[in-house]
Amino acid sequence: MNIIEGVRLGSAAAGIRYHNRDDLVVFEIAPGSATAAMFTRNRFCAAPVTVARRHLTVGQPRYLVINAGNANAGTGSAGIAVAEATCREVATLGHCLPGEVLPFSTGVIGVPLPLARLTAALPSLLREVRADGWERAARAIMTTDTVPKLVSATFEVEGARYRVTGIAKGAGMIRPDMATLLAFLATDAPLDGDETRHCLAAAVDQSFHRITVDGDTSTNDSVVLIATGRAVRRATPAGLLAATQSAVTAACMELARAIVRDAEGANKFITIEVSGGASEADCLAVAYTIAHSPLVKTALFASDPNWGRIIAAVGRAPIAELAVDRVTLRIGDVEVFRHGEPAPGYTEAAGAAAMKERDVLLRIDLGTGSAAARIWTSDLSEAYVRINAEYRT
Amino acid sequence: MNIIEGVRLGSAAAGIRYHNRDDLVVFEIAPGSATAAMFTRNRFCAAPVTVARRHLTVGQPRYLVINAGNANAGTGSAGIAVAEATCREVATLGHCLPGEVLPFSTGVIGVPLPLARLTAALPSLLREVRADGWERAARAIMTTDTVPKLVSATFEVEGARYRVTGIAKGAGMIRPDMATLLAFLATDAPLDGDETRHCLAAAVDQSFHRITVDGDTSTNDSVVLIATGRAVRRATPAGLLAATQSAVTAACMELARAIVRDAEGANKFITIEVSGGASEADCLAVAYTIAHSPLVKTALFASDPNWGRIIAAVGRAPIAELAVDRVTLRIGDVEVFRHGEPAPGYTEAAGAAAMKERDVLLRIDLGTGSAAARIWTSDLSEAYVRINAEYRT
Numbered sequence: 001m002n003i004i005e006g007v008r009l010g011s012a013a014a015g016i017r018y019h020n021r022d023d024l025v026v027f028e029i030a031p032g033s034a035t036a037a038m039f040t041r042n043r044f045c046a047a048p049v050t051v052a053r054r055h056l057t058v059g060q061p062r063y064l065v066i067n068a069g070n071a072n073a074g075t076g077s078a079g080i081a082v083a084e085a086t087c088r089e090v091a092t093l094g095h096c097l098p099g100e101v102l103p104f105s106t107g108v109i110g111v112p113l114p115l116a117r118l119t120a121a122l123p124s125l126l127r128e129v130r131a132d133g134w135e136r137a138a139r140a141i142m143t144t145d146t147v148p149k150l151v152s153a154t155f156e157v158e159g160a161r162y163r164v165t166g167i168a169k170g171a172g173m174i175r176p177d178m179a180t181l182l183a184f185l186a187t188d189a190p191l192d193g194d195e196t197r198h199c200l201a202a203a204v205d206q207s208f209h210r211i212t213v214d215g216d217t218s219t220n221d222s223v224v225l226i227a228t229g230r231a232v233r234r235a236t237p238a239g240l241l242a243a244t245q246s247a248v249t250a251a252c253m254e255l256a257r258a259i260v261r262d263a264e265g266a267n268k269f270i271t272i273e274v275s276g277g278a279s280e281a282d283c284l285a286v287a288y289t290i291a292h293s294p295l296v297k298t299a300l301f302a303s304d305p306n307w308g309r310i311i312a313a314v315g316r317a318p319i320a321e322l323a324v325d326r327v328t329l330r331i332g333d334v335e336v337f338r339h340g341e342p343a344p345g346y347t348e349a350a351g352a353a354a355m356k357e358r359d360v361l362l363r364i365d366l367g368t369g370s371a372a373a374r375i376w377t378s379d380l381s382e383a384y385v386r387i388n389a390e391y392r393t
Numbered sequence: 394m395n396i397i398e399g400v401r402l403g404s405a406a407a408g409i410r411y412h413n414r415d416d417l418v419v420f421e422i423a424p425g426s427a428t429a430a431m432f433t434r435n436r437f438c439a440a441p442v443t444v445a446r447r448h449l450t451v452g453q454p455r456y457l458v459i460n461a462g463n464a465n466a467g468t469g470s471a472g473i474a475v476a477e478a479t480c481r482e483v484a485t486l487g488h489c490l491p492g493e494v495l496p497f498s499t500g501v502i503g504v505p506l507p508l509a510r511l512t513a514a515l516p517s518l519l520r521e522v523r524a525d526g527w528e529r530a531a532r533a534i535m536t537t538d539t540v541p542k543l544v545s546a547t548f549e550v551e552g553a554r555y556r557v558t559g560i561a562k563g564a565g566m567i568r569p570d571m572a573t574l575l576a577f578l579a580t581d582a583p584l585d586g587d588e589t590r591h592c593l594a595a596a597v598d599q600s601f602h603r604i605t606v607d608g609d610t611s612t613n614d615s616v617v618l619i620a621t622g623r624a625v626r627r628a629t630p631a632g633l634l635a636a637t638q639s640a641v642t643a644a645c646m647e648l649a650r651a652i653v654r655d656a657e658g659a660n661k662f663i664t665i666e667v668s669g670g671a672s673e674a675d676c677l678a679v680a681y682t683i684a685h686s687p688l689v690k691t692a693l694f695a696s697d698p699n700w701g702r703i704i705a706a707v708g709r710a711p712i713a714e715l716a717v718d719r720v721t722l723r724i725g726d727v728e729v730f731r732h733g734e735p736a737p738g739y740t741e742a743a744g745a746a747a748m749k750e751r752d753v754l755l756r757i758d759l760g761t762g763s764a765a766a767r768i769w770t771s772d773l774s775e776a777y778v779r780i781n782a783e784y785r786t
Contacts, residue, residue: 008462008533041709042705042708042709043707043708043715043717044704044705044708044717044720045708060536071701073701073705074700074701074704074705074730074735075735076733076734076735077734077736097727108701109700109702109704109705110700110701110702110704110735114426119464201502219701219704219705219708232731263720291490292685294773294777294781295781298777298778298781298782299781299782301778301782302781302782304782306502306503307463308466308501308503308612309466309469309502309504310439311467311503311612312435312437312466312502313611314436314437315436315437315438315612316434316435316436322436324436324437327437337467340469341468341469341470342467342468342469371736380687380778381778381782382775382779382782383777384687384691384692384778385691385773385774385775385777385778386694388687388688388691388695389692389694389695389697389774389775
């Protein structure tokens with residue numbers, strides 16, 4: 001794990017919902033850093049999302065404050081007040097403006113966030129921030145995650161070495177309950193605000209926007225990239241932005257895949273590649289229709305090469321044109337369906353063998369264009385139902 | 394059960410996939426009847442759908458032939474040939490043109506339909522058609538259904554009495570595998586072809602187009618309405634079309650609800666009413682986003698008033714405008730969320746009591762317009778996963 005000069009983290013057990021574990025994290029960001037953030041598109045966004053969006057327009061953040069166990073969503077104006085009070089408390093302790101603090105929450109919806117427990121834990125938390133606090137923070141933001149998600153890498157440009165480190169939590173990609181996607185990355189590469197935003201948007205488009213567990217967009221999804229610029233004090237080399245973007249994208253992809261692997265009740269990691277489409281949007285529409293089909297997901301859970309379900313999902317995907325007589329489907333390397341007909345030579349045994357793997361690749365060629373897209377998803381197991389039916393009751 | 398003059402049915406055990414049960418049905422339709430049909434919008438429609446669509450352009454059907462256990466879908470040109478051969482065989486036996494026979498199939502996808510077994514069973518089947526064959530036919534078309542679905546009603550116009558009787562199978566509304574929606578209705582009211590089509594379209598729009606189990610549109614969905622005109626031999630009374638449409642709509646709604654009640658693994662029957670929308674399309678978009686959310690469906694399974702999941706689904710529904718501060722949610726008669734905030738006086742106990750019922754009503758008011766829509770759906774249980782994961786393996 002590479003520390004990022006200019007970023008220090010603290011974690012503490014505030015007892016917000018969980019007992020005997022950390023549930024509160026603070027990021028301290030050095031002055032002069034550039035921070036970009038992207039948020040859920042859910043119109044019922046949580047109070048911290050509303051507040052963080054507003055604070056980002058004020059100035060560069062100096063602190064992030066993150067709690068697990070309570071999403072502070074569906075909490076109305078009282079929830080906004082709690083998020084703002086949390087920022088004020090951090091600002092007082094950290095000697096900055098409340099608008100320089102961004103709040104993040106993940107957990108149960110519709111329950112008041114106990115402000116007193118947060119504020120009681122904050123003073124020691126801010127005193128104890130450490131540059132090597134990433135791993136502990138990765139554990140502190142978990143909800144139904146079973147493993148912490150941490151990524152760290154270095155990259156070089158013109159002989160200068162840079163670092164990128166990030167953490168995330170998920171359990172479902174996009175979940176309105178106890179499993180919001182949160183990701184926080186930092187690099188010591190020197191990017192300005194626009195470059196940081198551009199870099200994050202490009203990375204998210206290829207990573208967190210390419211995964212789904214259940215299609216449920218969370219009220220709290222947030223991804224943050226901090227560029228401290230502390231690595232190099234000399235003139236910015238040519239190609240730095242491209243190299244940073246590439247490294248941040250790779251880090252986001254690793255975190256995104258880790259989230260899918262740890263999806264609630266997931267037994268399999270599914271890659272869906274759609275090629276030959278008229279546009280990338282068409283390819284994504286086909287891929288997501290397959291990924292969200294409960295029947296495809298249960299067949300994957302059962303390792304059943306029930307390809308009719310995949311073809312039926314392709315057939316109902318919301319795209320303008322589909323030439324059914326050009327569609328080809330492969331499971332792994334096994335050609336199942338070719339140009340709209342069962343593939344000659346296909347056997348159930350071959351299909352079953354390809355489906356048995358923990359990692360399954362579904363490849364659909366639409367045969368009409370040159371666009372392509374790839375997404376990652378999980379299967380749908382009885383455990384998913386159990387986890388989501390038994391929680392809270 | 395009211396027989397419909399002009400329609401006779403036969404059922405037989407052809408051994409297509411099941412043993413010791415009927416799996417093949419023939420409808421014999423008297424000359425002079427008007428028949429309308431609506432089919433799946435899935436582009437990968439099954440061979441019988443392709444053939445039935447084509448035959449409907451030729452002339453008025455004299456026979457319907459329906460098999461359960463094999464969908465004849467994903468079977469390419471060989472599947473088309475089998476569907477056509479089935480129609481030819483029925484036409485020979487029934488002394489009509491092949492184009493006057495409509496084929497229907499439901500069952501597993503991608504497996505060749507054994508033509509020889511169908512043709513072997515057809516001669517005695519056609520000899521033994523009976524006006525009171527509806528109940529036996531309702532059982533013969535079942536796949537993963539646990540109960541047969543039969544509806545029958547009478548209605549009067551200007552002192553004349555008419556009848557409508559129908560059967561359906563589902564198990565999921567719209568399922569690409571073993572649970573296609575098929576419905577066949579007949580009335581003895583005298584409608585012409587255009588009136589029959591209009592009547593069916595209006596009825597389907599309020600019934601089969603308002604239910605969902607898992608969002609998976611089948612390759613084989615088909616709904617048929619036969620109007621024999623045998624009830625009355627005098628001039629058509631005023632108001633007959635409206636009365637027939639009302640009766641057919643009521644019959645379709647009853648069948649549609651029966652399909653949702655018998656959905657795979659379903660424990661609950663959920664009605665979702667969305668009001669206050671800018672358009673009916675907006676209301677339906679919100680309703681279907683809720684109905685397809687695995688998190689909402691698992692909460693319903695658990696009788697957990699986890700309303701945050703419902704609100705989050707509303708927040709991500711694909712509609713142009715959503716005024717989050719005007720949204721109100723009721724579970725049954727319990728107001729949970731009012732104008733974008735937790736409802737004053739709401740208690741978990743009251744929410745839990747409303748969720749405990751077998752029939753749950755979710756009411757969402759968007760607070761921005763006067764449009765409304767209602768749909769029906771089921772919960773998502775471990776049994777659903779088990780049924781769909783264990784089938785075939």
